[in-house]
Amino acid sequence: MSYQVAVLAGDGIGPEVMAEARKVLKEVEARFALNIEYAEYDVGGIAIDNHGCPLPESTLKGCEAADAVLFGSVGGPKWEHLAPNDQPERGALLPLRGHFDLFCNLRPAKLHTGLEHMSPLRSDISSRGFDVLCVRELTGGIYFGKPKGRQGEGADEEAFDTMRYSRREIERIARIAFEAAQGRSKKVTSVDKANVLACSVLWREVVEGVAKDFPDVELEHIYIDNATMQLLRRPNEFDVMLCSNLFGDIISDEIAMLTGSMGLLSSASLNSSGFGMYEPAGGSAPDIAGQGIANPVAQILSAALLLRHSLKLEEAASAIERAVSKALSEGYLTGELLSADERQNAKTTSEMGDFIANAV
Amino acid sequence: MSYQVAVLAGDGIGPEVMAEARKVLKEVEARFALNIEYAEYDVGGIAIDNHGCPLPESTLKGCEAADAVLFGSVGGPKWEHLAPNDQPERGALLPLRGHFDLFCNLRPAKLHTGLEHMSPLRSDISSRGFDVLCVRELTGGIYFGKPKGRQGEGADEEAFDTMRYSRREIERIARIAFEAAQGRSKKVTSVDKANVLACSVLWREVVEGVAKDFPDVELEHIYIDNATMQLLRRPNEFDVMLCSNLFGDIISDEIAMLTGSMGLLSSASLNSSGFGMYEPAGGSAPDIAGQGIANPVAQILSAALLLRHSLKLEEAASAIERAVSKALSEGYLTGELLSADERQNAKTTSEMGDFIANAV
Numbered sequence A, B: 001m002s003y004q005v006a007v008l009a010g011d012g013i014g015p016e017v018m019a020e021a022r023k024v025l026k027e028v029e030a031r032f033a034l035n036i037e038y039a040e041y042d043v044g045g046i047a048i049d050n051h052g053c054p055l056p057e058s059t060l061k062g063c064e065a066a067d068a069v070l071f072g073s074v075g076g077p078k079w080e081h082l083a084p085n086d087q088p089e090r091g092a093l094l095p096l097r098g099h100f101d102l103f104c105n106l107r108p109a110k111l112h113t114g115l116e117h118m119s120p121l122r123s124d125i126s127s128r129g130f131d132v133l134c135v136r137e138l139t140g141g142i143y144f145g146k147p148k149g150r151q152g153e154g155a156d157e158e159a160f161d162t163m164r165y166s167r168r169e170i171e172r173i174a175r176i177a178f179e180a181a182q183g184r185s186k187k188v189t190s191v192d193k194a195n196v197l198a199c200s201v202l203w204r205e206v207v208e209g210v211a212k213d214f215p216d217v218e219l220e221h222i223y224i225d226n227a228t229m230q231l232l233r234r235p236n237e238f239d240v241m242l243c244s245n246l247f248g249d250i251i252s253d254e255i256a257m258l259t260g261s262m263g264l265l266s267s268a269s270l271n272s273s274g275f276g277m278y279e280p281a282g283g284s285a286p287d288i289a290g291q292g293i294a295n296p297v298a299q300i301l302s303a304a305l306l307l308r309h310s311l312k313l314e315e316a317a318s319a320i321e322r323a324v325s326k327a328l329s330e331g332y333l334t335g336e337l338l339s340a341d342e343r344q345n346a347k348t349t350s351e352m353g354d355f356i357a358n359a360v
C-alpha cells in the first residue's frame, strides 16, 4: 500500500520543524514497512513571494492529489502590511478548510507531567493537571455564513457578518465530540451563548438529541463567557469541549496557552472522507526562525495524527507518540520549556528530531 | 438639587448586598448634604414570581422616571428550567440595555495589592499586578443585529444571527475608550477578528480614525483569540481594552476571573445622556444567599460609579472608593478572599457595609 502526503512547510520555523517531522516519518516507514510519497508545495508568505498569492492553484491541486496534508505554519512581519484578507494565515487556511470541507477540527491540549510550571496558572491549579480535547466546527458559523459585507455611506455605513448553522452541520460535529469522549473521560462540555444567539439555541437542541445516542457520556452546556472563566479555575474538570467555529477559535487558544507549551500542541482538520490537514497549534514564530532552537514536537505529533486519522496507521501513530513521551519524560527539551538555570541543557531542533526518530 | 435612583435588587445575594450599598449611600448623603430619593422595583426571578415576567412594565416605568438605576443581580436555580429567552438574566438585562440605549459598558478590573494570591495566575505573573478597563459596546453587534431566527425543516433547518456595526456605533464607543485611556495609562487595545469578520475590518478602520484625535494615546489591535491568550501571560501590559459586544462579554469575564475577586468588581452601562445602570460583575450567587457572608463591595462600588457617571458627584464617588480601599488595605475582608487559616477573621456582609459607611 502506498500513500501520498502533500507537505506545506510554509514560513518562519515551518521548514525547520517540518524537516524533523520528515526525519521521524522516515524511521516510521522503515520500521513499519510503509511506502509514503511526499510532494512539497509553497503556502503562505513564501507562496505570496513565489506565486503572488498565499494559496496558489498548484498547491491546491497538489493537496487534491494527496491522501493528507502536513502543514507547517505561515505568516511573518514581511506580509503583515497586507490587507487582512490577503495575509498568509487567513488567505491560506480559510480557503483550504472551505475547499476540502474540513469541518472537524481536533485540538488536544494536555498539561504534561513535569511541565506544570510552564502553565501560567497558579501552581495549586496546574498541579492537578488537565487534558482537554477541543472539538471545533471549522467550516460553518460566522466564518463562512452569507451575507457578509458592507453597505451604506458616511456614518451610516455598516458592516455585517452572518452566523449560520444547520442541524446537519451541528449534528456531524457533535457526533464526533461524543465519539471522542467515549474513548476518553466520557464527558462533553458544549460551549455556546444560548442566552443571546439563535444559532446557540439550535446548537443546544441538536447536541441534546445526539447525546441520547451516547448514554454513557455526560453532557453539560456552558456559556462561552463562563467557559473562559471556568477554564482558569478548574481546567481539570473538562474533557471534550464541543465548540462552534468562533467559540472554538477562542477556547482552543485559551487552553493552548494554559498548557504553557504551545510547541507541543498539534491539531487535525478533517472532512467526512478521512482526508485531513495536520498542523502545529503554534505560529510561524519568525523571531526564532533559522536558529535551530524551535520545538519540532508539535509538527512531529501532527504527523502522528496524520498517520492515525487519514492513513489509518494507528500503530505507527502510537509509536511516534510514545517516542515523543519518552523524550519529554527524560527531560529531552528545547529551551523554551526550560527555566533559565537549566537552559544549558536545551536540545536543538534537530537533536529533538534525532532522539524521537531513534526512539520510534 | 435632588436625585432619583431606581433600585433593582433582584435575586440571590442581590437584596443583602444592596442593603449595604444603601447604608453607604446614606452616609454619603449626610456627609455631602445630598438629597437622593430611592424607589425599589422587582426585576429578574422575583419579578417573574410577582408579575409573570423578568422586566415588568412598572419596573421599566420606574427606571424611566429615575436619573440612574442601581442594579443588584438576577437569576437562580428556581428559574433555570425556563427557555433561555425567558430567564431572569437575559430577559431583564438585554431589554434594559436596548430600551435605554446603554451602548457603553465600563468594566474595570484590577488586581488589588494584597489580594494577588486570589488570582488563578502563577505568582510571578500576578505579582506584577494589573489594572484593566474593558470598554464594551453593549447595544449592537450580534446581540441585537437583525435578521435573527430560524428557517427550513428537518436536517436543513438552520438558525442565523447577524453581527452588524455602523461607523456611528463604532465611533461613539471608540471615543469613550480613548478618553478613558487619557485619564489612565494612555493605551488602547482594540480587540477584533479582522482576519475573518467584515464587522472587524470596519471596526479597525473606524478605531484608527478616532485614534488620530488622541495622539497621546497608543493604539494596538489584537485578535480576540490572541487577546484571550496574552491576558494570561502579560495582563499587566493592557490598559483599556476596547471590544464589540460579544468579544467584550468574553474578555471582561476572563479579566474578572483573573483578579480572582469577582466580589470586588463593579460595572457601569451608560447611554449618551448620562443615564446609566450600575451593577456588580458577579452573579446572584444563590448558593450563599441569605447567609450574610456575601461580599457587598462590588455593589458599593457600583453605587460610587453611579454617583460619578450619572449624578456627576465626583467627590462623593471618590469618598466611597477611598473608604473601600481603606477596608481592603486594612485586611477588612469577607471570607471568600481569605485563606482557610485566616477565615476566622472574615467579616460579614453587614460588617463590611458598616466599616465602609463609617470610613466615608
Ligand SMILES: CC(C)[C@H](C(=O)O)[C@@H](O)C(=O)O
Pocket (backbone or CB within 6 Å): A089, A090, A093, A094, A249, B195, B196, B225
Ligand atoms: C488565521 C485564522 C483565520 C484562524 C482562525 O481564526 O480559524 C486561526 O486563528 C486558527 O485558529 O486556525
Ligand SMILES: CC(C)[C@H](C(=O)O)[C@@H](O)C(=O)O
Pocket (backbone or CB within 6 Å): A195, A196, A225, B089, B090, B093, B094, B249
Ligand atoms: C446575561 C447575558 C445576556 C449577559 C451578556 O451576555 O451580555 C451577561 O453575560 C453579561 O455579560 O452581562
